[in-house]
Amino acid sequence: MLTTLSIQQRTVIDSTGKNILKACPGSGKTYTVACKMAYLISSWSQTNAGIAALSFTNVASEEIILKLAKHSIVPSYPHFFGTIDSFVNKWIFLPYGHLVMKCKSRPNIVGLSEAGWELPLVWSWGKAHNQCYKKRCNLLDFTYNEDGELINTDPLFSKDACPYKMARCIELKMQFVKAGLATQSDAAYWSMQILNDYPVLAKALVKRFPTLIIDEAQDTSQVQMKLIDLLIQNGLEEITLIGDPDQAIYEWRNADPEIFLNKYINNEWNSLELTENRRSSQLICNATHPFSSLKEPTVAVGNTSDSKTRPILLMYKAGADEELLKDKLKEICNETSIEVSPDLIAILCRGNSMLRKILKVEPDFNPWNDEITRYFAQATYYRDIKNYKAAMRSTDTALRKIYYGSNAHRVNYVETEIAKSIGLEAWRIRCWSILKNAPVTTMSIEMWKSQTQTLLNKVLARTVNLSYKKTTPVTRSVASFFVKNRSEDILVETIHAAKGKTYDAVMVALSNRGKATVKQIASLTSADEELRNVYVAMTRPRKLLVVAIPDNTSEEYLLRFPKGIWEYRAIRSKSD
Numbered sequence: 001m002l003t004t005l006s007i008q009q010r011t012v013i014d015s016t017g018k019n020i021l022k023a024c025p026g027s028g029k030t031y032t033v034a035c036k037m038a039y040l041i042s043s044w045s046q047t048n049a050g051i052a053a054l055s056f057t058n059v060a061s062e063e064i065i066l067k068l069a070k071h072s073i074v075p076s077y078p079h080f081f082g083t084i085d086s087f088v089n090k091w092i093f094l095p096y097g098h099l100v101m102k103c104k105s106r107p108n109i110v111g112l113s114e115a116g117w118e119l120p121l122v123w124s125w126g127k128a129h130n131q132c133y134k135k136r137c138n139l140l141d142f143t144y145n146e147d148g149e150l151i152n153t154d155p156l157f158s159k160d161a162c163p164y165k166m167a168r169c170i171e172l173k174m175q176f177v178k179a180g181l182a183t184q185s186d187a188a189y190w191s192m193q194i195l196n197d198y199p200v201l202a203k204a205l206v207k208r209f210p211t212l213i214i215d216e217a218q219d220t221s222q223v224q225m226k227l228i229d230l231l232i233q234n235g236l237e238e239i240t241l242i243g244d245p246d247q248a249i250y251e252w253r254n255a256d257p258e259i260f261l262n263k264y265i266n267n268e269w270n271s272l273e274l275t276e277n278r279r280s281s282q283l284i285c286n287a288t289h290p291f292s293s294l295k296e297p298t299v300a301v302g303n304t305s306d307s308k309t310r311p312i313l314l315m316y317k318a319g320a321d322e323e324l325l326k327d328k329l330k331e332i333c334n335e336t337s338i339e340v341s342p343d344l345i346a347i348l349c350r351g352n353s354m355l356r357k358i359l360k361v362e363p364d365f366n367p368w369n370d371e372i373t374r375y376f377a378q379a380t381y382y383r384d385i386k387n388y389k390a391a392m393r394s395t396d397t398a399l400r401k402i403y404y405g406s407n408a409h410r411v412n413y414v415e416t417e418i419a420k421s422i423g424l425e426a427w428r429i430r431c432w433s434i435l436k437n438a439p440v441t442t443m444s445i446e447m448w449k450s451q452t453q454t455l456l457n458k459v460l461a462r463t464v465n466l467s468y469k470k471t472t473p474v475t476r477s478v479a480s481f482f483v484k485n486r487s488e489d490i491l492v493e494t495i496h497a498a499k500g501k502t503y504d505a506v507m508v509a510l511s512n513r514g515k516a517t518v519k520q521i522a523s524l525t526s527a528d529e530e531l532r533n534v535y536v537a538m539t540r541p542r543k544l545l546v547v548a549i550p551d552n553t554s555e556e557y558l559l560r561f562p563k564g565i566w567e568y569r570a571i572r573s574k575s576d
């Protein structure tokens, strides 16, 4: 594995101490991180201390694990592989949160997609809500900044416009803290407090994980970086941060690429760089360069570096031609001898509304009357599309809701109860036996409901009533209620889902409404997240890049698409 590394990549593997690596798209960040871990793990001699390899999303973390598997390395004890959130929760917040929150028992993380807040607390928030600013505050948007100040992370929120200057939210948040409830952002803040107030715990954590590697570090929030600094203050000597500020697309989670860049120019850190693009052709590197902060286009050095297919700017009629985009991309692929398959070809959209138009899926209709039915339907749908991990997760959530009702979101409580009753292993077997035997989701919703209900009553030996809304068309299949983005031949997905991936051909479909319109991005710089979203999408292909834009886009917005670099085409010929 190490023999294929470039000199720049090799330097990353050999560097010890505090390293920060800034690297362009396709430069092999994930590849190099996986090599570094493989190298460290194979020569690791400590038995009670390990490497913590963290990323920001599950997808990114799984990508590294998959790359390691190719080299027969399965990450296991004493190492930790996962997201930065899961690391913070497991090793700092859940065991020690009560020390700083001053709540009676171990705290709980709430507000993660399905979990609800304790009902009485939601009501008290609701009451205050009715009297508050435009009634638009969302409980989950409130968290603390690194100075311990309560902030609302919704960019549309204005403290000045709040008649109470946030006094009510502060009061309510105190009640939640007392009850031991925290959002994921709060958990990071409280963990920072723990490491700050209890250096002995910080030192113990450094002893347990003397080497820390953080991928996608451009997405770090101020609080998360403070946490990292506290570990360094308490003896952490081996740390590598890897990122690309031009690919920071998680501002809504308080990520700020400036935090990464400030570290990069800090003399106390060993700053490294990867500048060669091993994914895309030189023509694609040249075309995407104006969308980045880079001074020069990256130099393509991969297998497809000299591919001669020019990037294409494709004009389509908005509101009429979206469903033709798939066929057009297939046609261009055939023309350029690129194999068409959903693993190799993708259309990337900024939002779900464009995605639906391209796939011609029916508009959203939510048939579910209750969460338990929805989770079982989701679980079987995931099983049918072979996403077994997500399927097990949804089944587990549905069962927790059946057995533990309004306490289901209290992770620690539920896990203790399961361990006391049947044990975690038997619980997982129960989930799997339901999942395995549940009816297929191509079945009508009515039949699916009746068969799933019978199965649950049998396996759980208790009556479970599933239900859907009265207005639901009963003959419609369960699967049709979930957006299918995997058509037979081409993958259609959002830009966020495509982060970190590589395809042979990519079409970036821009709309004239909503986020990332051509007009909007024309005036943005790479300091703006919307431009970075488009850049992430445009840097995914190896051989062919197509950007589809509405045909009524004014030329003044096309300065980043010079005709010498882009081939301009229309989706329909003039005679159509």
Ligand SMILES: Nc1ncnc2c1ncn2[C@@H]1O[C@H](COP(=O)(O)OP(=O)(O)OP(=O)(O)O)[C@@H](O)[C@H]1O
Pocket: 004, 005, 006, 009, 023, 024, 025, 026, 027, 028, 029, 030, 031, 032, 244, 247, 278, 279, 302, 499, 500, 501, 502, 539
């Ligand atoms: N030394 C190498 N030898 C062979 N292939 C490489 C090497 N380095 C990177 N690659 C390949 O180049 C492509 C891009 O690598 P990778 O996905 O690791 O880049 P990245 O910097 O993480 O990209 P991005 O940030 O744009 O998602 C992958 O197909 C990877 O396997």
